[in-house]
Amino acid sequence: MFRGDLEVKSNKLIASDTFEIVLQGNVVQQISRPGQFVHIKIGEGSTHMLRRPFSIADYNIKANQLTIIYKLIGDGTEWLSHRRTGENLNVLGPLGNGFEVEGIKDEHILVIGGGVGVPPLYNLVKQLSTQNHVTAILGYQSKDAIFYEQKFSRFADTFIATNDGSYGYKGFVTDVIDQMGVKFDQYYACGPLGMLGAVQQRLIDVDGYLSIEERMGCGVGACFACVCPAINEKGYVKICQDGPVFHSKEVTL
């Protein structure tokens, strides 16, 4: 883990209220897996005391670059959206353990993303697709919120669902799973808690991994802000340190 200044290489709107930012710097060299995240300092001085966590959507060790996709929510993401090429961002990371991809071979894998839960799945799909057959179901609010459809299509059979039916399937990602009626060997999901809970229930017989969000303080396991009840000895996990990815049987959503 590392704290450093990363340089903004680009920062652009890619869907409604959704930005893609590319950052360059040595923190990238420490990334070991898809699904890890970075903790970004926001604002000047000590006006914003909490960093903001964002999943690493993609990374390129050689180019020393990583990509984040973020949605405008409040002060922090608003501030981020004004950063221009050439400016520096103070980043703590990579944090968390990310998705286990080592040794997964010849499987039919389902990847399920909802909204800003889609980004961490992109590099995951890239990696898994080299030795597996990957199907991706990506859910968005509506047509203008969709991003990265083409990019996913290059590595996975990609299905899009929108809440309002303005594009692709109308409804939730779980509806799409139902309609497919296929049995997968393994799944990976990231998205709002409600979606993760529904997926966890729906695919109860399948080995799965869930990437979870929670409001964070330290981001490094010291403050107990980000706990989630779990079926383990301690009765909880810390999302920042033990996660953000957990086996679907471990966490109680």
Add this chain to the structure above:
Amino acid sequence: MFRGDLEVKSNKLIASDTFEIVLQGNVVQQISRPGQFVHIKIGEGSTHMLRRPFSIADYNIKANQLTIIYKLIGDGTEWLSHRRTGENLNVLGPLGNGFEVEGIKDEHILVIGGGVGVPPLYNLVKQLSTQNHVTAILGYQSKDAIFYEQKFSRFADTFIATNDGSYGYKGFVTDVIDQMGVKFDQYYACGPLGMLGAVQQRLIDVDGYLSIEERMGCGVGACFACVCPAINEKGYVKICQDGPVFHSKEVTL
């Protein structure tokens, strides 16, 4: 009075810890006299709740520009020093009444400035010098803190004093007055309270005007942050609204 965004035309170091910033915008059109000041918003959002007052050192109605000279003191001036050409500053002004210059003719006038009390005297001297003989005594910490010596020299007999004697007279501006032994018709002074008090005492028989600093809240006369005891009916004046320039007989320093 007006609130508006002024564009930074230049912002440069002109002496140790001392910057000159030139701003352009319509607030300039409202300036009526030298010695008025502007109240500048500092920082992003509501992290810095108080504006910062700075005297207008010079202004040019045609070019729609004004000049401020500021010394690095704390957060606000530090932030100001990072503003680049083309950025906007939110400015409230012009505030206060400034120096009375109308109808002053054929007099021998003494102008006394100390440190960042020098700036408001510059445009004053420019204006007074057209119809009067002006002598200026400017006091600085030391040689490297001196600014605008040449500029003053164009309009006034200019004497420099430094506390450490590294340039010009060694000592305080009042020492220079003593050494001159000249009788002036009127004087104008701006600088630290200690200096103003000493000048007020030293030139007790001369009509004088003092420009005073005090920590401000509103800058417009509403909050009573900036009062100064005075010999008038109310017993006080508000520096922002009634000043910042006062007759030397009016205020009790």
Add this chain to the structure above:
Amino acid sequence: MNLSVKLGRLVLKNPIMPASGCFGFGKEFSQFYDLNELGAIVIKAATGNPRFGNPTPRVAETPSGMLNAIGLQNPGVDQIIENELPFLEPFHTPVIANVAGSSEEEYVEVARKLSKSSTIKALELNISCPNVKEGGIQFGTEPDLAYELTKKVKDVTNKLLFVKLSPNVTNIVSIAKAVEEAGADGLSMINTLTGMQLDLKSRKPLIANETGGLSGPAIKPIAIRMIHQVRQQTSLPIIGMGGICTAEDVLEFLIAGADAVAVGTANFQNPFICKELVDNLPKVLEQYGIHSLDELKGAAIS
């Protein structure tokens, strides 16, 4: 959208008013916008006699806030009535007078005199000013004293009586309940928290009075907590304040249980703020799916 709110029998055209001490007697801000735009105007504290207040410096900046120790400087109740109120009279905006003092007698006298003015629509009893050595604060920290004072003032006024609570207490609900029992028509909350800043060079407090009152966004979470807490225990109208800078902040106070809000420190950063809040509030309400301020009633009660 209809923004009007009722504080007991007082109807305001909108819930936005400047807070006492941050708006003088209105004249200065009338250069910036038409005071008729405001829901109400709360004027600077009045005392029995003219007060010069504390030595300077009287203000300091703090992270997302400021300290002030003005010390209730004001020309005294008689001069306020004679010289300041006439300017406000023609406006269609109710004026609320902030009543201060160092003794029970002084409070009562100031309240009695102000009550005679037809320009004044309500009194705000400042039992919480932390910047005055004698009196002032104790009334706001002891339920019994708060009760007594409120009762005495209520006896001499026919105006609505809002009591302005101090946040510098262990149990704000007990003070709120005490003044309610004494007959208060409403509450104003919160006043400033007592704070201090030191000057590193002189190693002395930066504000001449040593301590000052902390205001601004820094204290907003404390204000929201206290209003929410008090709202569970009373149905008195509450004027909420403490760090309001945006229309979202106004909404947060209304959800917490305030019926109207006052804006203090933000006037210094942006003298147009009160008018801007009036203008922006409908948009922000709509953004959160709120079509009338009545929908927010009871949101706070848990």
Add this chain to the structure above:
Amino acid sequence: MNLSVKLGRLVLKNPIMPASGCFGFGKEFSQFYDLNELGAIVIKAATGNPRFGNPTPRVAETPSGMLNAIGLQNPGVDQIIENELPFLEPFHTPVIANVAGSSEEEYVEVARKLSKSSTIKALELNISCPNVKEGGIQFGTEPDLAYELTKKVKDVTNKLLFVKLSPNVTNIVSIAKAVEEAGADGLSMINTLTGMQLDLKSRKPLIANETGGLSGPAIKPIAIRMIHQVRQQTSLPIIGMGGICTAEDVLEFLIAGADAVAVGTANFQNPFICKELVDNLPKVLEQYGIHSLDELKGAAIS
């Protein structure tokens, strides 16, 4: 420059320590720098049994501050002694254990157990945690209860006993005096102020526990005021905290009357902060013409 300070018989190599609850049990931060750099380490609160704490969300950001309602989550005193302290044992940095509980008995039991550990050099009695429904806070707001609890704990420990005061009180001096009389060896101040933030969409408190503790630079002026106030009345060592982010802030606390300082929230924004403060302090002291920390003793007493 010699930065060492004495808190009673405890000598620290410098006055900088992380505040309880913001540094876990040290392990995580040992990735960032050598814990031997620190003056001391205050570990997360210990209770008698393991506690899961409050539901999430547990933190929110506020202007220049944050709210937290962790709810004293910790593995319980036995497991802390067994699993967490061994990691800290080899460091040459004194460890201060934060003692919490819901009842007098629990506090006493936790204190007794921790006192047996040779890794622990002092106890910090947390009578002020605002995020626990039962117990916790009342001990910090009633001088009598604070006195009783301090006395009981003092009876079972041979360690230095610091009592951590709550700022949510009308009169902090009375609490400080009470715990001093009960035998406290020092004071820690301040804990967080109770605050709340509302979510405009759901119209509910953002933090699941509803209220949370406000920390960070926003509360610094209140911390400085309270330390300054208490310093006039006691010569007990004070560990000062509340919003420290810079070496200038450290100096301000020392001038106010603190003997050492703890840094909480700032660790989240900058995990290297404590080490950076240790490194920067000498420079800043020199800038203000201070050649030894002893020069600051008594600066606060007016």
